[in-house]
Amino acid sequence: MTTSPTDRHIAATLRSLPQEQRPDIERELRASIADAVDARLEAGIDAAGAETQVLSELGDPARLAASYADRPLYLIGPGLFPDYTRVLTVLLSTVPPILLVVVGIVRVLNGDTPGAVARSAIVAVLMAALHIAFWTTLVFVVVERSPAMRRKLTRQWDPRSLPEASEQRLLSAELIGGVVVATLGISLVVLSHTVGPVTDAAGEPIGIIADALWHSGALYLFFLFFTASVTSTSSRSTSAGVFRTPSRTRCSASCSPSRLSGSPPPTGSSTTSSSRSWAGRRAPRCPRSPQRSSSSL
Amino acid sequence: MINGEVLAAHRQELRRGTIVLACLLLLEQPNYGYALLETLESKGFAVDANTLYPLLRRLEKQGLLTSEWNTQESRPRKFYIASAEGVALADALVHDWNELHGALNALKDGS
Numbered sequence: 001m002t003t004s005p006t007d008r009h010i011a012a013t014l015r016s017l018p019q020e021q022r023p024d025i026e027r028e029l030r031a032s033i034a035d036a037v038d039a040r041l042e043a044g045i046d047a048a049g050a051e052t053q054v055l056s057e058l059g060d061p062a063r064l065a066a067s068y069a070d071r072p073l074y075l076i077g078p079g080l081f082p083d084y085t086r087v088l089t090v091l092l093s094t095v096p097p098i099l100l101v102v103v104g105i106v107r108v109l110n111g112d113t114p115g116a117v118a119r120s121a122i123v124a125v126l127m128a129a130l131h132i133a134f135w136t137t138l139v140f141v142v143v144e145r146s147p148a149m150r151r152k153l154t155r156q157w158d159p160r161s162l163p164e165a166s167e168q169r170l171l172s173a174e175l176i177g178g179v180v181v182a183t184l185g186i187s188l189v190v191l192s193h194t195v196g197p198v199t200d201a202a203g204e205p206i207g208i209i210a211d212a213l214w215h216s217g218a219l220y221l222f223f224l225f226f227t228a229s230v231t232s233t234s235s236r237s238t239s240a241g242v243f244r245t246p247s248r249t250r251c252s253a254s255c256s257p258s259r260l261s262g263s264p265p266p267t268g269s270s271t272t273s274s275s276r277s278w279a280g281r282r283a284p285r286c287p288r289s290p291q292r293s294s295s296s297l
Numbered sequence: 298m299i300n301g302e303v304l305a306a307h308r309q310e311l312r313r314g315t316i317v318l319a320c321l322l323l324l325e326q327p328n329y330g331y332a333l334l335e336t337l338e339s340k341g342f343a344v345d346a347n348t349l350y351p352l353l354r355r356l357e358k359q360g361l362l363t364s365e366w367n368t369q370e371s372r373p374r375k376f377y378i379a380s381a382e383g384v385a386l387a388d389a390l391v392h393d394w395n396e397l398h399g400a401l402n403a404l405k406d407g408s
Contacts, residue, residue: 028330031330032331032346035330036331036346057347068351070355
């Protein structure tokens with residue numbers, strides 16, 4: 001059974017539209033296309049040519065469907081894009097170099113040849129960069145498509161949020177410090193499986209995390225949450241004058257590896273009584289730390 | 298010499314908002330997709346079919362138009378007509394348009 005170009009065009013348009021809208025849109029489109037073809041037939045164009053003209057004026061079915069469904073034709077829109085590039089730059093400039101060093105050290109301690117050391121270090125860096133780019137992008141794509149989350153994460157840019165030159169270095173230092181600590185923690189956890197001081201009867205190193213936890217994938221979920229909190233924290237911290245609001249609450253020491261925004265305040269004092277409000281932001285992080293500390297037993 | 302592309306881009310910006318108002322004003326009388334397209338073109342509001350049809354649906358979703366299927370002819374067609382809110386919105390927009398018109402003319406004459 002051969003379908004006419006009109007049928008194919010309409011089918012392609014309807015494919016990406018919600019089920020309940022399809023019958024109505026189909027009827028309306030068929031009528032409109034038929035009307036347009038009739039008008040051209042009256043003008044003296046042949047039937048096939050008229051159909052082609054009308055359909056090419058209607059354009060790409062994907063675009064038409066997106067227009068009907070009010071779908072954005074981009075992954076990350078202009079609202080979130082600067083935050084996305086900021087987060088990606090920070091992550092890609094801190095994590096791979098650290099990983100390079102850590103993997104290199106571990107391999108050297110393991111006694112591998114320089115070639116193997118270099119190879120595994122570079123592979124680790126490339127894999128890490130790929131994962132960082134992918135998961136960060138994924139998180140931002142999801143946020144872009146959920147209006148509720150987007151409203152929470154973007155706010156009016158405040159010129160007061162541009163820190164002094166010296167503060168700027170401290171801000172990046174905070175973010176980078178948090179990322180460094182977290183990456184070192186994760187790397188050591190991961191690498192403890194291959195290289196470690198504690199060995200079982202056969203001489204194989206026993207990792208910190210039980211095998212079952214690896215297989216269940218819960219840890220990958222944790223890494224994803226970690227990435228998400230880095231992105232949301234940095235986009236919030238870089239998009240609003242957050243560092244000037246009073247009163248800060250701190251989580252317990254078990255949260256310390258995830259202490260992204262908990263690094264020393266600009267005044268340089270290391271006491272906990274400094275003044276910044278992280279209460280809203282800390283809440284999503286702390287409940288996860290019990291999972292982390294229990295999984296390390 | 299005006300750059301053709303620059304002129305076309307700014308022209309499109311200038312006209313972008315007028316299509317909705319033109320539709321609302323025209324649809325005080327019921328009409329259907331293709332006929333509306335032709336009428337808009339003849340009245341100087343050239344618009345693409347793939348812009349107009351989703352636009353009509355969007356306006357209907359916003360409550361500015363109501364639609365019903367006319368099955369009297371051999372080809373059933375969906376007729377749109379401006380709702381009460383649509384007419385009120387059109388009045389408000391026309392008012393704004395006249396204000397803008399006066400303001401622009403004052404600018405031109407004043408300077």
